[in-house]
Amino acid sequence: MQSLIRETKNVAEWVSLASIKTREQPRHYFDPDKLEQLVQSIAQHGILEPLLVRPVNTNQYELVAGERRYRAALKLGLPEVPVVIRQLNDEEAIQLALIENLQREDLNPIEETEGILQLLAFKLKLPVQGIPSLLYQMKNMLEKEADLRAVEGRNNVIPSSRAEQEREIQAVFQDLGLMNWLSFTCNRLPLLNLPDEILTAIRSGQIAYTKALAIARIKDQAQRQTLLNQAIAENLSLNQIRACIKAIRSKPELQPPEVLVMTLHRRLLKAKLWEDPQRWTQAQTLLSQLEALLDQTQTNQTQTNQAEPDSPP
DSSP states (O other): OHHHHHHTOOOOEEEEGGGEEOOOOSOOOOOHHHHHHHHHHHHHHOOSSOEEEEEEETTEEEEEEOHHHHHHHHHHTOSEEEEEEOOOOHHHHHHHHHHHHHHHSOOOHHHHHHHHHHHHHHHHTOOGGGHHHHHHHHHHHHHHHHHHHHHHOOOOOOOOTTHHHHHHHHHHHHHHTSOOHHHIIIIIGGGGGSOHHHHHHHHTTSSOHHHHHHHTTOOOHHHHHHHHHHHHHHTOOHHHHHHHHHHHHHSOOOOOHHHHHHHHHHHHHHHTGGGSHHHHHHHHHHHHHHHHHHHHHHHHHHHHHHHSOOOOO
């Protein structure tokens, strides 16, 4: 992979911006403020580093790396842009696109995860959808091996029919130098199953994924959205978010009024307060207050009904 990066450092040439088409890139979200800063910089100094493209037809190119510069050039209406043209296959193109983004401006964790999965899919010649299950299988096998060593004191490794795939996966993570495959499996793959509002906040860079993971543990959607909004607006720390979650979970769940009344009725019958004279005296006082409230409610309802005009025939 490193040799592939070195080979792209060729002399730039100028091509028509209209001759370049884009492809799906690892990055989907572009901070509008940072993009505008780049537009102003290019307007003043020009494009200082060429875009990387690959030829697809005669005088037609596909963008491999440099989409922020490409978008800025579109905003400025530049007729031509400097490019480095390289003959690249799909695998090489996605590798360079991912690496270029990682090196220049960090992808958000969601896009980084999706990009790594896409890279693994190219390497293993498998559908992207099948990569997470393969990684989880590797994780489960590793845990089984650790259990066997702990129980039986064995140091041998269980033979795996996927040994070649595992070596490919480990090589990809080693080349990227970001994290190992196990850390990726445990900490990054779960991000893809987060609620939509959490995913959107991470994609747009509004909240760190570690904070988002904590907020996602709240099952109630309204409570989760409220805490997410608060965490973003007040830039809450992870410890502050955990304290908020603890407070939310300590609050008793509110029951519907009819359920509360029926529950209280059952508890009163079960307690048999009338068998204890002192407690029954206290209960009678409270029951008298409740009875008075019911009488007043009934009186108000009767007066309301009498005040209402008769319905027309």
